[in-house]
Amino acid sequence: MNRTSRRSFLEIASLLSGGLFFKETFLGNAARAAGADPQFLVMAYFGGGWDQLLALDPRDATAAQYQYAAARAAGGSGIYPAYADMLAGDVLMQPAMTATAGTGVQVRGGLTFGPAMPDSLLASSADLAIVRGMSMDTLTHEVGRRYQLTGKFPRGLVANGSSLNTVWTAETAGLGDLPNLAISTESYNETYPAAATAVKVTSAADVRTVLQPQAVSPILKTGSESALQAWEAGSDSCEAHGYDATGLVTAFRASKAQARKMTNSSAAASFNFTFPVPAALTGLYGAFNLNAAPDLLTPRGKAALAAQAMTQGISNVVSIQLANDLDDHFDEAGSQSVQLRDGFDALGRLINYLKATVVPGSTKSYWQCTTLMAFSEFSRTPMINSRDGRDHHLAASMLLGGPGLKTNQVFGATSDKGMNAQKFNFTTGALDATNGALIRPPDVHATLLHSMGLPYDHLSNQSPRLISKLLK
């Protein structure tokens, strides 16, 4: 005889009371009130662990403590920027080195950047904030990446919880046919409706494939499609109810509606990224400097895809990988700075494009409605190793932006010896080794969500702290 377990009792009770859906509802939060600005999110991932000395956490390469011998000496800083060494493999760093009189530190307002940061991003520095000295607690790529994506420390290598793009999509009710678009990035959905799940693509061709039904012959006649939709809307069965104890069938039906919406879209034509340049894409191609077919596969090409998805009303949440080979344990010169510059150039162009494009029905630009989180899984050691590379380092940095954030400021810092994470007061931003706290990914996730009035309850078991200093 069957025993009624506590779980089955709860399932039945929930179902009988009409609560056929255990998961949070897609429109659950309704944070986006009628008439309010849309809430876009861009997550930019730099894969492999970036050298933050070259980009978001630079050091003065002319300072005595950062010379190779002094840095290596007992009691030394343990930090060697090696900009001159990098220059040997990447002449495009020369203008930045010259402009900074060899320090390599590019100052823009309240922010400082390393010599690999391109002008296209520096132009938007006033709209950005940097978080430094984050404690990642891992030196494993998959763990760090998934920790940054979800704000929850993974279970082994397995992601824990839903990634921020999924949370954002669900909490903002998702806009467009592909509300959550993941371009060459991982994405996770543990507790949210399937309709909030990212559609993962690698190219514009993938987007077209998703937005168009497969060409078959004959196609169902219009009347048959209408009858099919009516059947979908009215179809019900005991069997389906049985499968729906944990919301699977409800999620299935929601996804079906979303799938039908996306395949009925006329937007596929907006992603005809080809050469010769389609007339409608001339402006986009120009903004992202796309001059030949191979450019479409570069970070600029992917950023252009993100820009098109956002500004054509296809997606309000986009995650995008802008570098994928930063894991330079060997011969970093000529590799790391080139990839960082390419990735940040793509990001800078994306920001500029969003700034130049006005949200329909609004006086604001897309950028004024966009929250940005650019990250890597951790960073690279501040000392060059014996193979002219850098290994994995725990203290990380992030680049943030958004309408709910105070920009043009840096929160946190790595130590001047060893570039280690340090404790800070989250309200004042002051270094506070006694009562302060280490900055962790869940703190940043919670702060970004809170900055836009979105809940961050899903992070409660990570004890997130809001970085008040960053909030408007």
Add this chain to the structure above:
Amino acid sequence: MKNLLLAALCTAAACTAKIDDGGRAPPSISTTDTDVPPFDHGGLGGSSGGSGGGTGGGSGASSTSSGAQRLSVSQLRSSLPVVLGSDGAGAPVTWKIGTAVGFDARSATLGEADYLTRVDDDLEPSPLYLKFMFDMARDSCNRVIVADAARAQTARVLTRWAGATDTVASNKAAVDKNLRSLRLAFHGVKVADGDEAGIAPYRKLFDDAVKSSAGTGAIDAGDVTEGWRAVCVALLTAPEYHFY
């Protein structure tokens, strides 16, 4: 637990289908033709023994179930030829994109583990999954209709029990019998002869598609085929096909 859950659900939702509760309510037989496919498998044994036309036999052990989950891509790839049979050349009927099997061409997109970059199957019923299942259903149904046209009536997959011009108006019994057979073949759901609820939505879909196809003209075999095409797509995109 599952049986209890189903019973509670059907009470709440006023379901009319009979429930196999482990022997107390044996599943009824939809037709008398239980010696031909689709086969009816008997219920798991309960205290009063099994029933139905299958293996039957009760051991007295109660049946339990884990939570429902979605078919993996591998299971889908395997299931289609089983349900849809083979074409005239003996090749399994399945989803094709060009010359490639759709499940292979879209394997990565559908989240199938390749054990290089992905070590577990993505079993989420996501919008992307459903989009490609729409493609799968439309393509596969076209193929099975072509294959059926080359088969004898008794070997057909979609229209074994209904004639080429049978409609709800002209031969409701045949249409209903065919729908019961399809529900059993595609979904493993046995719809008893007296049970209307299990086939009514499909009958309406068939009828609406046929009438829509015919428009103001007389209904012909092409219109009926269009009706079964719509039913086929519905069956392949129903939750009952994708969950177990």
